[in-house]
Amino acid sequence: MKSTIWFLPIFMSLLHLMTPVHTQASRDSSVNKKIPEALNSRKPKKLSCTSVKASGSWASCPAGKAVTGCSCGYGCGSWDVQNGITCHCQCAGMDWTAARCCQLV
The missing domain is CATH 2.60.40.4230 (Resistin head domain)
Incomplete structure (x- = not known):
């Protein structure tokens, strides 16, 4: 019974780690796409x-x-x-x- 009680939180933690996380990598990717777009939209000053x-x-x-x-x-x-x-x-x-x-x- 005790091993079952410990198994459930460990199993839930492992499931949580297996879910994909789209935080920093997604932000970096979207920022990296927007930088060239912003630079191309500006006309160079003379x-x-x-x-x-x-x-x-x-x-x-x-x-x-x-x-x-x-x-x-x-x-x-x-x-x-x-x-x-x-x-x-x-x-x-x-x-x-x-x-x-x-x-x-």
């Missing part, structure tokens, strides 16, 4: 840049583009970017200012 040169101390980028660099006339190396779209050369009497403007397309 960087589109242009230069804008203006007389004076200011040069602004066209709409939708942001400043990525500035240059100034007379060898002036002191400049700042204002509002992300405008180059400002800080030296007095600037003859020209240029802005490199880029956007992701």
Whole structure:
């Protein structure tokens, strides 16, 4: 009788181990399928840049583009970017200012 009592829980445990488990392996499989689908659905981004040169101390980028660099006339190396779209050369009497403007397309 005692062996029968112990046999039943052991037998049930073995049955439980024999049933297929679809947890982590199933999730991994579905994630591995979705990654290439997501990558293929995205269009690759390209960087589109242009230069804008203006007389004076200011040069602004066209709409939708942001400043990525500035240059100034007379060898002036002191400049700042204002509002992300405008180059400002800080030296007095600037003859020209240029802005490199880029956007992701």
